[in-house]
Structures are given as C-alpha cells and as structure tokens.
Amino acid sequence: MTRNTHVAADTDPPAITAILARFVSTHPGRGWNDAVEREAVRTFYNWLGCAIGAARHPAADAALAALQMLEPAPQAAVLGRSERLDMASAALLNGITSHTFDFDDTHLKTIIHPAAPVASAILALAEQRGASGRALLDALVIGIDVACRIGNAMYPEHYDRGWHITGSTGMLGAAAGCARLLGLDTQQTGMALGIAASQPIGLREQFGTMTKPFHPGAAARAGMLSALLASKGFTASARALEAPRGFVQVVSNKRAWHEVSDALGERFEISFNTYKPFACGIVIHPGIDACVQLRAQGVQPQQVERIELRVHPLVLELTGKKTPRDGLEAKFSVYHGCAVGLIFGRAGEAEFRDEIVNRADVMALRGKVHATVDDSIDEAAADVTAVLRDGRSLHVRIGHAIGSLQRPLDDAQLDDKFMSLVEPVLGRAKGTRIGQECRALATLADMRALTALCVP
Template identity: 75%
Template sequence: MARNTQVTADHNAPPVTQILAQFVATHPGYLAGGWSAAVDHEAHRTFMNWLGCAVGAAHHEAADAALAAVNMLQPAAQATLPGRSEKVDMASAALINGITSHTFDFDDTHLKTIIHPAGPVASAVMALAEHTGASGRALIDALVIGIDVSCRVGNAMYPDHYDRGWHITGSTGTLGAAAACARLLGLDTQQTAMALGIAASQPVGMREQFGTMTKPFHPGAAARAGLMSALLASKGFTASPRALEAPRGMMQTVSTKNDWTEITSELGQRFEISFNSYKPFACG
C-alpha cells in the first residue's frame, strides 16, 4: 500500500526559503556591525582549519583521482587548488577542495548536528572569490552567512535526517554553499531565493559511503552544486520559491522532523559558527 505523504506533511510551514534568502542578501557584514568580534574570530579559525585540512590531503590518492577526472573535461584555469600547483575551473576547484578538506576527517564540526560546515561552504567561496577577485573580508562574511544557513537547516532536521541515512554535511552543505556564493556575488533577495531553491534539489550524500573516497566526495559535490546554483540564479534561472519548506520540498521530503523555529529563531543575532569545534584527532 502506498504511503500517504499528506498525513505528516506540514502545509502551514513558514516561508523559510524567503526568510533565509532575505537574511543572506541583506544582513550587514562584520564591518557594518552584522556580528560580534567573537563570531568573526571563529570565522577566521574555521577558515584556517579548513585550509589546513585541504592542504594536508592535497596529494592524497583521492585528490589525484578527482583531478584526473575533472581534467578530462579540459577545464579552464580559473582557480587554485591549495597545496597543489595545478589550476582548474572554479566548479572543479570547489569539488576537489571539498574532497581534500574532508579526506582525513580533521575538519571542523558543528556539535549540535555533527555537520562539518566549512567543507562545502569554504570550498565553494574560495574558488569563486579567487575567480571574481573578491576581498578576504567578503569571503569571511560569506563564510559566516553560508555556515549559518547550512547549520540552521541541519538543526531543524537533526537527528531524523541523519538517522535515515543522509550524510548531513553534504545535504545541508549544498544550501550553505549556495547561500555563501549568492552573498559573494551580491545577489538580491529574489535571486538568492532561486539559488537556495536550485540547491534544494541537489542534497548530496548517503552514510553508506562512509569509509570510502565517496564520503569526502560529499562536501566536494555539495560545494560544486552550491556554486553552480548561485551562478544559475545570477543569470535568471528559476526554482520554486518554497523549495525548502513545501510539503514536497527538500526538508519535508528528506526528514519527518522539521523544527522551523531552529531556522527563524534569533536569525541574524545568533550565529551557528560560534558553536563550531575543531578536532585534535581525526575521530568522532
């Protein structure tokens, strides 16, 4: 007997796609008082931790294999791969940097959800920022915003989403990467909503893949998908304006738990990057 998906669907969910889009597009950056010095300090720690992880695995066999695969596409030299001499297109750089940052499992951890938020988000904005010539300040601002989107969505769905087999770093990371890239590109609220909507159709990662090269592929694929979502939106590509919260949207499709207040509560006042942690050892 087919399951009736309408039984548990929340048809009165708040418009969180639009709420997040407005936050991403309009919240002031650090220099305009958007968040505290403590939050900004944590953003710099998060970025440096991500960079160290990516450099550390730059010549791992997974990185070699991924680079060999993307080079078959003959990518243009748009972005650097930390720890390597090669340059590739920015989407491929987002992919490979996401892979290397998660290969040794030393990357940052948002303890409430066990999301590794920098992998998808930093990998995407680093590649885009290099290609567009964005400043370091703009990159850090985008990182804070993107991680907030990723972790707030994760807060709303955890633990149900994770328990049913999704690798939450990849699935929410696609949204965080899209938000961060939309921010870096200066997209308006409507365009940002489209970027989030496009990303919502691309959640990445199953826990079955843990222990293989495909586990670190998840944050890399999420970074690439998020970057492409923002680029598509910047050119007028459209998506559902309720792609996250609709009964057949991403969140209600991949999780029976959706605590919408985890997204809306203290948005722009409490930043999830403040709850990031760093591993002295590559273990849980």
C-alpha cells in the first residue's frame, strides 16, 4: 500500500517555525477551555500508568543497565523503580516504558502517541526544576499541539514512507514542551525547534521489537536536549521546519501547511486524544472489539470453525504477523488480538505476555483467523464473522472501536486501566494516592511531590 507521489519543493512556504515558536512562548497559561484541561489531565494520567506498568519489562532492564554505564547524576525518577538518572536519561527511559506495552494514548488523525515523547521529557525536566503541576500541564498541551499539528501536515504520506511518526514528530513536541517549561523567549524557542528538527527518530521496520518504544524515548531526550541547548545560545536555522531542505519537505511530499496554523491557540489537538482499552496497535482494536462482542453473544473458542475478518489494507500492512513469537510481536498481530478477544473477552497487557502468545489454545484459535483486505472498510472499522462447527454464523461489524473518539473510555474505565497497570508494581494504596494527585495536578506546587510517589 502506498500513497507516495513526487512533489516539487515548495520554495515559498509559510514561516511555520516562527509561527510555532511564537505560540509556544507567548500563549497564555491555562489558555483553553475546561474540556481541553480535562483531556490534558487524562492524557497525563494514562501516560503515567503505562510508564509505571512497564517498569520491570526486559526492555526497561536493558535500557537502564546501558544508561547506568554513563554514571548519570541522580536528577530525576525512573517511574516505577528506585533508581534515579540524569534528567535526559530519565526522559529516555520513561519514554521507553510508557510505550512498551503499546497501551498509551493515540491521536487518531495521525496515529501519533503524543504523550510518550512530550510527557516523558517535561516530567523529568519539571522534577529537576521543581516546577508546578500548572506549568507541566501548560507544557503538555502546547507540546502535544506542536507534535500533532506537524503530524497533521504530513500524514499519511510521511507515515507511508516508513517513518514512525510518534518519534519523528515527538522530538518537536518535546522541544516545545521543554522550551515552555524553561520559559524560553520566542527566538530561543525557534532555535529549540530548529535543533530538534535535525533529530527525527524512528522507522516502522522496528515495530514488534524493543526499538519501537525506544523511538518516543529517544525523541523525548532529543527534544529536551534541544531546549537546553537553545537556552544557552546554541543556534539553528530559523526556517528549519519549512525550508525546501528543512524537516517537513525532506521527510514528506505532503505539506499541508494550513494544518499547522489554522485555529492555532484556539483548537488544541489534545482534545482529539484517545486512550486504549487494548494493549496493542490501534488498527487491531476494531477486530478485538468485534471478537469480544462475539464472546458476549455466547461464542466459545471450541465452537469455532473459522473467524472471517475483513479489514482496511493498513491493518494487514501494520499488524499482519500470523505467528508472533512473543508479546512484542503479538502487539502487531491482528490474528492474536482477535484470538485473545474471543478467548478472554479482553486484550490487556496480560493477554500479550509471552506465555499467552505461545499457549496452545491461543495458537490454535489464531490459526483459525482468516483476514482479508477490503478497500471499502475504513481504517477505524472491522467486519467479523464467526463460522461455527454446527454451521451457524454470527456477524459483528464495528464502525468505531471502544476507546475511539466516538466511544471514548470514561473516567471510571480509565481508573480501572490505571490501577491494573500500577497496582502490580507499586501496590493498590500507592496507586490510589497517585491517582488522587493526578486529578489535582493543576494545584500541585512542586511535581517532585508526585514523582516521589511513583517509585517503590
């Protein structure tokens, strides 16, 4: 599947680097409505649970061991662990863990997971500086806006080329959020964005490996370093984003410049953020949702002759692994997602553990899932039929999966998800306290009060 076409360079693009720098540095604090503020809190809360939940994953162990070889100064917390690192390394590691389960937030228009790079960078910096919860929320909203607006301008062409758009725009969002937290002026913020523009990170080839979550972590570190460099007078091109040989025109033939500037400061992309009920690639969610519904209708795995799945072409392009070998690979297997949805009635992180992926009944049902491409089906949809051994067929069509903008997780469902991730690592009592602090995030005088709770 490809949508690439050759497009000549735009030699007279709008000055989006300067436009974004002015927005980041001058937009009023809490300069949005209550709905935007609510999603900012929900985004941070969801991200924090995902980061803590994966604190003991082998990817976290390996990354921490490597970073400790650098003998870092103990400036910031590693969420869910007792170790401390320098703030840039903490941003990297917390970015890795927050995306390891593939359970973090999704900006559906671009498939960007914006909190992983942005929140990971600004929390580590906020802890080192003793910044307030209000300052962190402002940086989060603004940083996510920058990353997703650039994504809007390039998606889907940039993604179709093979870029992992979370990493390849995340360094810009992280730089913007950190510049805001540091109080950089417009000129310095432009330099931070310019420095970050030379550090796009992430290729889709890495999906299903530990390097996929490395992308947002590395973007968080790159964005933070860009802002720190700019704060000390380090320079970059003032047209680093839009110039003919600048970031956008080099990595994408789609250049919808208006997506960057339209309603800037009035419409906030965090408003369109969503939170996953299933711990895997977002395009699998409609198929899982359908299989969960089939189970609720009484379909049992042993009754199934085959499961016929019709999906958009992107689903098989991204998640067509028929025989995943471990949990990371299974997160990109629509076959595994449908199998566990029918067997367990859910697809949380537990259903993507290695032992479940290689369990005999799961493997058997996975082999009965037959997926075919149907260009008439939207990326957000799936058409699923369970053909039973007794000759009956049960059909479910999903237009929008649970967790989408049309069927969002409510606060109680988000609480349940958060506790399912945090309780195994830190215990229920501490998880409850962290949740209370997150709900009062705007009133926290010092983010170190929260990070102190997020370690064993």
